[in-house]
Amino acid sequence: MRRPATLASLAAELGVSRTTVSNAYNRPDQLSVQLRNRVLETARRMGYPGPDPVARSLRTRQARAVGLLLTEELSFAFSDPAALGFLEGLAGACENAGQGLLLMPASRRNSDVTTVHQASVDGFVVYSVPEQDPHLRAVLERPLPTVVADQPMNVPGVDRVGVDDRGGMLAMAAHLVELGHRRIGVICMRLNNTPADGLADLDRQRTAGYSVQRERLTGLREGFASAGVDWTEVPVVQRFDHTLESGASAAADLLDAHSDLTALVCTSDVLALGALRLAGERGWSVPEKLTITGFDGVPEAIGAGLTTVRQPVREKGRIAGELLLSRGDRTEPKSVILPTELVIGRTSGTATPPTRWFSGL
Known part of the structure; x- marks a missing residue:
């Protein structure tokens, strides 16, 4: 042989x-x-x-790869439209720099951080993880450059890129107030890493481990306060899983329990699209009888005519990669906050006197 x-x-x-x-x-x-x-x-x-690439990396002490940490299942990066846009932008930055990209799913249900400790990468991009996440702590234990995308905020010595979540929801609240909406319900993504669905009281909102959701709720609260809306009277329902089905079930729960709502404000487009689907199934007229809004500005939402807050997800991914790959000897961390844009679509309209919502109609 x-x-x-x-x-x-x-x-x-x-x-x-x-x-x-x-x-x-x-x-x-x-x-x-x-x-x-x-x-x-x-x-x-x-x-x-x-x-041999392994031998070469040992000699040069460079893996020529960026590690993307996702505390979700791997499929999340390819199924969630906002995550997919971010991944596209990050991959482009890596490609331009001649770097590879290693996807590192770290399930939120598993605290094993071995994957992080053993990853052969030159730096990490951490995509939207909760505060006190064990995988994030493992990343920070390694002497490698790191960039946090979205959350958590204010990690000492670490670059961050995010969007103006609070400002985006302030603009949404102002739009709805101008249309006359005072009785709203809110559907939000998970607030903490402990699986839980249902009403999120004020304490749970304030102590949310996901700072992006906390900021979006704060923007809504401040925006509606200007119109005299008592936030303690606003029902907020959270869903742990980020799916169309979750948005639909949350919308059903809210409208079955609160017959006077004129608007549903969702903290993501996926949840809003689920609420829209349920509205269609039940024959609810949008926006004549019910306004539904989202956040993210993903292509599916824009195509559906959803009123939403658009964030530049691809640019966010690109900037995350460039911050990491161009850091060099810089020691001071950078924070890049990108603007958002209110997109007024076909799903928001003038508030009308409420009619009772029947689950079967």
């Missing part, structure tokens, strides 16, 4: 040094075009696969 070719045997076959062979792969500018082509052609003929 023929032994596989090695860097040494390839160099001997060509009559050149091992450094010359290595340069053909790693530093092609050091060789003439003719010599590099001869090295690569001989390598193909001999079945030499190229330098």
